[in-house]
Structures are given as structure tokens and as C-alpha cells.
Amino acid sequence: MADRYNSSPVNDVTPLLEMRGISKSFPGVRALDDVSLTAIAGEVHFLLGQNGAGKSTLMRVLCGAHHPDAGEIVLDGAPVRLTSPADARRIGVAVIFQEFSLVPYLNLAQNIFLGREPRGILPGTVNHRKMHADARRLLDTLGVDLDTRTLAHELGVAQQQVVEIAKALSQDARILVMDEPTAALSDHEIDRLFARIRALTAEGVAIIYISHRLQEVAAIGDRVTVLRDGKNVATLNSSQATVNELVHLMVGRQVETIYRRKFCEQPGDVVLDVRALDADNGVQGASLTVRAGEVVGLAGVVGAGRSELARAIFGADRVVGGSVRVNGQPLGRGPVSAVRAGVGLVPESRKTEGLALMRSVEDNILVAGLRKIFPSGWYCARAAAHVAADIVSRLRIATPSTGRLTRFLSGGSQQKVVIGKWFAAGSRFFIFDEPTRGIDVGAKAEIYGVIEKLVADGAAVLMISSELPEMVAVCDRAYVVRDKRIVGELTRADLNEANILRLAMHHDA
Amino acid sequence: MRSVPGAAYLLAILVVVFAIFGSGFATMANVLNIGVQSSVLLLLALPMTLIIMTEGLDLSMGAVLSLAGVVLAWMLMHEHGLPIALAAAAGVGLAFGVANGGLVVGLGLPPFVATLGTLGIAQGLALVITGGQSVTGIGDALPALYESRPAGIPFSMAIAVAAFFVFRFTLSQTRFGSYVSALGGNREALVLAGVRANAYHVSVYALGGAMAGLAALLLTGRMSAGHPTAAIGMEFDAVAAVIVGGTSFERGKGSLGGTLIGVLTIGVLKNGLNVLAIPSSLQVASIGVLVIVALVIDSGLKK
Numbered sequence: 001m002a003d004r005y006n007s008s009p010v011n012d013v014t015p016l017l018e019m020r021g022i023s024k025s026f027p028g029v030r031a032l033d034d035v036s037l038t039a040i041a042g043e044v045h046f047l048l049g050q051n052g053a054g055k056s057t058l059m060r061v062l063c064g065a066h067h068p069d070a071g072e073i074v075l076d077g078a079p080v081r082l083t084s085p086a087d088a089r090r091i092g093v094a095v096i097f098q099e100f101s102l103v104p105y106l107n108l109a110q111n112i113f114l115g116r117e118p119r120g121i122l123p124g125t126v127n128h129r130k131m132h133a134d135a136r137r138l139l140d141t142l143g144v145d146l147d148t149r150t151l152a153h154e155l156g157v158a159q160q161q162v163v164e165i166a167k168a169l170s171q172d173a174r175i176l177v178m179d180e181p182t183a184a185l186s187d188h189e190i191d192r193l194f195a196r197i198r199a200l201t202a203e204g205v206a207i208i209y210i211s212h213r214l215q216e217v218a219a220i221g222d223r224v225t226v227l228r229d230g231k232n233v234a235t236l237n238s239s240q241a242t243v244n245e246l247v248h249l250m251v252g253r254q255v256e257t258i259y260r261r262k263f264c265e266q267p268g269d270v271v272l273d274v275r276a277l278d279a280d281n282g283v284q285g286a287s288l289t290v291r292a293g294e295v296v297g298l299a300g301v302v303g304a305g306r307s308e309l310a311r312a313i314f315g316a317d318r319v320v321g322g323s324v325r326v327n328g329q330p331l332g333r334g335p336v337s338a339v340r341a342g343v344g345l346v347p348e349s350r351k352t353e354g355l356a357l358m359r360s361v362e363d364n365i366l367v368a369g370l371r372k373i374f375p376s377g378w379y380c381a382r383a384a385a386h387v388a389a390d391i392v393s394r395l396r397i398a399t400p401s402t403g404r405l406t407r408f409l410s411g412g413s414q415q416k417v418v419i420g421k422w423f424a425a426g427s428r429f430f431i432f433d434e435p436t437r438g439i440d441v442g443a444k445a446e447i448y449g450v451i452e453k454l455v456a457d458g459a460a461v462l463m464i465s466s467e468l469p470e471m472v473a474v475c476d477r478a479y480v481v482r483d484k485r486i487v488g489e490l491t492r493a494d495l496n497e498a499n500i501l502r503l504a505m506h507h508d509a
Numbered sequence: 510m511r512s513v514p515g516a517a518y519l520l521a522i523l524v525v526v527f528a529i530f531g532s533g534f535a536t537m538a539n540v541l542n543i544g545v546q547s548s549v550l551l552l553l554a555l556p557m558t559l560i561i562m563t564e565g566l567d568l569s570m571g572a573v574l575s576l577a578g579v580v581l582a583w584m585l586m587h588e589h590g591l592p593i594a595l596a597a598a599a600g601v602g603l604a605f606g607v608a609n610g611g612l613v614v615g616l617g618l619p620p621f622v623a624t625l626g627t628l629g630i631a632q633g634l635a636l637v638i639t640g641g642q643s644v645t646g647i648g649d650a651l652p653a654l655y656e657s658r659p660a661g662i663p664f665s666m667a668i669a670v671a672a673f674f675v676f677r678f679t680l681s682q683t684r685f686g687s688y689v690s691a692l693g694g695n696r697e698a699l700v701l702a703g704v705r706a707n708a709y710h711v712s713v714y715a716l717g718g719a720m721a722g723l724a725a726l727l728l729t730g731r732m733s734a735g736h737p738t739a740a741i742g743m744e745f746d747a748v749a750a751v752i753v754g755g756t757s758f759e760r761g762k763g764s765l766g767g768t769l770i771g772v773l774t775i776g777v778l779k780n781g782l783n784v785l786a787i788p789s790s791l792q793v794a795s796i797g798v799l800v801i802v803a804l805v806i807d808s809g810l811k812k
Contacts, residue, residue, distance in 0.1 A: 085701050
């Protein structure tokens with residue numbers, strides 16, 4: 001078994017690229033711990049792992065954007081030092097990130113040769129004729145029939161990706177990193193992309209391929225490296241790798257109990273009842289229920305549409321079909337009616353959507369509940385202070401006073417202020433979107449404690465999380481979202497990381 | 510130019526309306542008059558187009574132009590000669606442009622705030638230097654140059670037309686031009702392409718300042734004097750012309766041809782209202798209306 005999980009290149013092949021023992025820490029996190037990766041000329045090497053496993057950090061090290069704390073990068077058997085993206089480009093590393101790097105109002109030729117324009121006769125000028133001819137030749141080798149004078153913003157996603165590939169090739173890339181290249185492509189476009197990838201590898205380019213779509217490993221991969229918690233787990237030949245095995249490797253160890261709560265035995269009445277919900281943000285046909293006393297999870301990979309679903313339920317994005325009922329009453333349009341019906345949204349980015357950072361703890365706590373606390377419309381400072389102080393003590397928010405600006409609080413305390421805001425508004429149904437992102441471990445347990453106390457008091461919670469252990473430890477049930485649809489429901493008995501990953505990643509399971 | 514900005518239709522309508530109702534509007538003398546009046550504005554609006562393309566703004570241009578005009582006049586009054594006086598004016602403009610760029614790019618201040626600050630400084634300096642009075646007695650060299658007619662067209666128009674073509678060439682044919690669009694459209698891409706984005710970014714603002722200094726030549730020439738408040742509020746007209754011409758504050762989209770149309774639209778509007786003897790206070794309001802109508806037409810055309 002050990003050998004199967006340590007597939008090294010055939011002996012007489014010198015790897016094109018070796019990353020050896022790469023470690024990288026950020027404050028509070030060890031993102032990469034002694035990670036190694038080799039790439040051979042002409043292979044498609046998959047890099048797999050859960051969110052936060054270290055894939056992106058490793059690729060940022062490779063493209064010179066992060067400097068590793070330890071380890072070395074070896075190219076053609078010789079160590080290289082990468083201090084900037086320019087260094088990486090010079091040795092032939094090109095990265096196609098998910099967010100494309102095209103300039104919308106420059107044409108294709110200008111985009112492909114950005115920063116490396118052929119010189120014209122006068123100083124500072126560009127030889128447009130040569131640039132367009134070179135671009136034409138590149139696009140021809142890729143079998144692309146696009147006018148080089150087209151502006152980038154006029155292209156569809158698939159075409160933009162082709163331009164990115166052309167841009168990489170124009171830099172004589174020998175190692176091409178593709179981050180979720182098929183995320184936005186149709187099946188037909190994926191076929192064309194794979195054909196291009198095969199043509200590139202036939203010319204000796206090594207491709208490092210990051211994807212959440214595990215069935216692509218068999219379709220196009222040569223080898224697979226799996227990362228977990230910033231460490232190497234395995235490198236194996238893709239012919240040996242089944243989807244189930246890959247899921248197993250990504251999940252790995254039995255979940256250490258990060259938190260154990262008493263799960264809900266007897267859920268109460270239905271609080272949230274969503275039926276066949278369509279929204280203009282792409283959510284389609286979503287149906288789900290949450291009962292009093294339950295924590296229900298919304299699982300899925302980043303970009304699957306969980307936040308969109310939550311925003312549609314809350315009324316922050318426009319609903320075009322289906323119904324949302326809270327305590328049996330249909331919700332009207334917009335967040336105002338959701339808040340009045342007792343729904344509280346704790347959004348993903350608390351600093352931009354959840355808090356007014358330059359206002360005090362008290363102001364933030366009261367902002368959603370003013371109408372409820374002061375129905376007459378007259379503000380009473382003493383009553384306001386009383387309500388805020390009460391919530392601060394109930395949630396045990398670590399702040400020297402209720403007058404402290406929220407920007408000075410820790411991440412965990414900030415999150416509690418956002419939750420406290422909905423206490424003041426009298427919410428009985430809470431939507432948590434990534435409630436523990438960027439919060440240290442101790443504070444995480446406290447947030448879980450708050451959630452548990454909420455449901456123990458008869459409230460209902462819908463929780464979005466990308467951290468699978470958290471999902472498994474905290475939720476009574478979970479729905480899995482993929483491509484903006486709900487693709488499955490997992491009851492307590494079936495709720496484990498492997499089942500979530502299977503539902504969240506299988507393209508056609 | 511790929512698409513005609515909404516302002517082109519407005520310009521055509523305004524010309525027709527004024528030609529019918531304003532006696533003396535459609536004369537050769539008045540057409541040249543519009544051209545002369547629009548020249549200074551075009552010199553500001555051209556670099557303003559590039560600055561707005563980088564998702565920036567320069568509110569200090571009018572004040573810097575006033576200050577440079579005062580400096581130019583003062584140097585001429587003290588008989589330093591036109592070339593040196595012009596160099597001093599351009600130098601003052603350039604210094605303010607570099608300062609704007611440094612504040613925006615180096616310190617990361619919002620362009621609105623940074624250039625509002627330098628607006629105040631430039632305006633204040635102009636008033637301090639002159640004690641609030643006009644600087645007169647600037648000799649004959651500049652007025653003579655201003656009254657000259659190279660190739661038969663008024664000097665200020667010749668300068669403005671030349672500047673337009675230089676800017677067109679720069680935006681379409683040089684690396685600098687591509688990078689201006691990239692700074693607004695996708696700055697990260699420019700940085701990852703190994704381009705010294707900060708240096709280019711500062712130089713866009715520096716160019717704006719230098720052009721304000723150059724415009725002082727025309728403004729002071731026209732008035733044969735330096736007035737510390739001569740160009741107050743002209744940045745408003747410049748921004749209006751750029752927006753009316755279809756340049757966007759987002760994604761590095763911009764068109765110098767559109768800006769030319771925007772400048773002419775404002776020039777025709779002001780001139781036509783004068784011909785119709787409508788009070789000047791209403792002219793400012795009319796430019797505001799013009800901006801909104803042009804944008805409404807543009808958003809209508811998109812759909």
C-alpha cells in the first residue's frame with residue numbers, strides 16, 4: 001500500500017520540476033508542512049485536496065507569489081530561487097487562475113503580449129503588425145478561430161480561457177498550472193480543453209491541474225497528488241485511483257472530535273419551509289425544511305451556490321419562483337420582511353456585510369433591532385445601553401465596553417456581535433454563512449456553543465460551511481448543494497465527510 | 510471608434526437647434542470661436558480621460574491651471590522670456606501631477622480625496638502669490654503668439670488639435686497606452702506581467718498636471734494676464750466632457766474620440782446659450798443636465 005501511494009516517476013526520467021519539502025506558515029496557521037511535488041514533462045498531474053488543504057498556497061509558492069519558509073524548488077535538476085512572479089515566468093512557470101488575468105478593454109493580441117509587446121520603430125511604441133501576426137500564429141496552433149482584434153470583454157468564459165492558455169504559451173511555459181479550468185465550461189468546451197491539454201503535453205509541457213471534479217482524473221490525468229491539512233497524503237497513478245479512494249484520501253483520518261454536541265432528538269415545528277425556489281442568482285428548484293431545535297447544514301464546494309441559496313431565502317437576491325415560508329407565513333420581498341419574520345443572516349464576510357467596523361459594539365448590536373426595541377420611534381439611550389449590555393453578557397463577547405469600536409475586536413468577538421445583532425432583533429431562525437472562517441480554534445468552540453444554545457432554546461439554524469469536520473460535528477442534518485441545486489440530503493446517520501464529498505464533487509453520481 | 514457615444518446625437522441636435530433659433534450661431538466666426546473656447550478644456554479633458562480610465566480622478570486640474578497661469582504671467586512680467594516662463598508653468602503643473610500620483614499610488618489615498626487636497630493647495634498658492642489680483646503687464650510675446658494663425662487656424666485650436674492626435678497616437682500605439690487601460694481594467698494582470706505598474710500609474714497623473722501647465726499658455730494668452738481664479742471649476746467641465754464622451758470609471762474603458770465630442774458638446778452648449786442670451790448661471794446647470802441626458806442615452810443604447 002505504501003508504494004501505491006508513493007508513485008514516483010520511472011527511474012530514467014529526470015523530473016522537469018521538483019518541489020521538495022516546502023513549508024509555509026502564516027500567523028496562526030501552518031499552511032504547508034514538508035510538501036513535495038514532482039512534475040514530469042508531458043504529464044497531467046492532478047493536485048487534489050479539500051478547501052484549505054494547501055493547494056493554492058503550494059501553487060502560489062510555485063508562481064513566486066509566496067516565499068516558502070523551508071524547502072527548495074528544482075528545475076531540470078538545478079535549484080532555482082523564485083522571489084517574484086517575474087522569476088517564475090522566466091523559468092517557464094505559467095499559472096491560469098480561476099479569476100482570469102485579462103484586461104477587458106484591450107484586444108486579444110494586447111492581452112497575450114501584455115508587458116512583452118514587440119517594439120515599434122519609435123521609442124515606446126508597439127509593433128502592432130508583428131504582435132497580431134504572432135498572436136494569430138499562437139491561436140492557430142491552439143486551433144482557435146478568434147479575431148486578434150476582439151476586445152477581451154467581448155469573449156465568453158471558454159474563449160477567455162483559451163486566450164489565457166495562449167498567453168501562457170507565448171511565455172514559453174513549460175509548466176502550466178490550471179486552477180479549476182472546467183468550473184465554468186460546458187461539456188463540449190471541456191472536450192475541446194482536454195484536446196488542447198493533450199496537444200500541449202505531447203509537446204512536453206507539464207500540466208498541474210487543480211479540480212474539484214474527481215471524474216476528470218480518469219479522463220485526463222496521469223498522476224495524482226493528494227494534500228490534506230498542508231501535508232502530502234499520497235501520489236499515485238491515476239489509472240489506479242478510483243473516485244472513492246480519492247475521496248477517502250482527501251478525508252483521511254477519522255474525524256477527530258473538534259466539538260461534540262447533543263444532537264436534536266425531537267425536532268419541533270417546521271420553521272423554514274422552502275419549496276421549489278428559483279432565484280435570479282442561479283438557484284434552481286431548491287426545496288428544504290428546517291425545524292425548531294435543528295441545525296441544518298448546507299454543504300458543497302466553494303462556488304456551488306450555497307451562499308446564493310441563503311441570500312435568496314433571506315430575500316437579498318430576487319426570487320423568481322417557488323415559495324419561502326417562515327413559521328407557516330410566506331415571506332414578502334426583500335430582507336425587510338425576512339427580518340420582521342424573525343430571520344437573521346450572519347453573512348460570510350462579517351467585516352463587509354455583517355458589521356459597521358467604525359461603529360461601537362452597542363451600535364452594531366442595536367442596528368437590526370431598533371424597530372423592535374423602540375416601536376414608538378423614539379430612541380432611549382439608557383434602554384439601548386441596557387439591551388446591548390445584556391446581549392454582550394449573554395454571548396460573553398470579549399470587549400472592554402459596549403462603546404468599543406468593533407474593528408478593534410478579535411474575529412470571534414466580532415462574529416458574536418453579528419449574532420447579537422439578531423438577538424436584539426428577536427430572530428428565531430438564523431442563517432450562518434461560514435460562521436467560523438478566520439476564527440481561532442478556541443473561539444470556534446464558543447461559536448458552536450452559541451449555536452447549540454440557540455437551538456436548545458427552540459430556535460432553528462441553517463449553517464453553511466466549507467469545513468467538513470465542522471459540518472459533521474455541528475449539524476443534525478445537511479443538504480448538499482452543487483451547481484446551484486440541492487443534490488442530496490444527509491440524515492444524521494449518513495452525515496460524514498466522505499458522503500458529503502461524494503455528493504458535492506461527483507459530476508454525475 | 511467602435512460605437513458612437515450618446516453625446517454625438519446630442520451634439521447634432523444642439524447644433525441644429527442653435528442654428529435655427531440663435532442668429533449668429535452658424536457663422537464661420539462663431540464656429541471658430543467655439544473651437545477657441547473649447548481648446549483649453551480639451552487640453553484638460555484628454556489627460557482626464559486617461560486618469561479616469563485608470564479608475565482615478567483629478568479634481569485639482571482647474572486650480573493647477575490657474576496657478577500655472579499665474580506663474581506664467583509672473584515670469585513674463587519679470588521678463589524671463591516665453592520659453593523659460595512656459596517651462597516654469599509646465600514644471601508647476603508637473604510637480605502637482607507627480608504629487609497627485611504619489612498620494613494616490615504611493616500612499617493609496619482615494620483619488621477624490623488626494624486631488625481635492627491638492628486642489629485646495631494650488632488654489633491657495635495662486636491667491637497667495639497674486640494677493641488675489643490679476644498679474645498684468647506680461648509683454649507682447651505671448652499675446653502675439655496667441656494671435657498667430659499657423660496654417661490659417663487660430664493658435665489655440667492648432668495646439669488642441671495637435672494634442673488630440675498626440676494623445677490618440679499614444680493611447681493606441683504605445684505600451685503606455687495599453688498599460689493605462691490595464692491599470693483600470695485589471696491592475697493585477699499588469700503587475701503579474703512584470704510591468705512597473707506603479708511608475709506608469711504615477712505618470713498618468715503627472716501627465717495630467719503637465720497638461721494643465723501647458724494649458725496655461727492658452728488661457729493666459731487669451732486674457733493677456735494671469736488670474737488666480739481663471740480656471741476655477743474647469744475640472745468639472747473636463748470630467749463632464751470625459752463622461753459624456755463614453756469613458757467609464759470602471760474596467761479601463763475609454764475613448765479619446767468620445768472625449769473630443771464631449772468637449773465640443775459642452776462648447777456648443779455654452780456658446781449657444783450665450784448666443785441665445787441665457788444667463789451664465791444657468792449654463793452650469795445645463796452641463797449637469799447634459800451629463801445626465803448623455804448617460805441615459807448611453808444606457809438606453811446598450812439595451
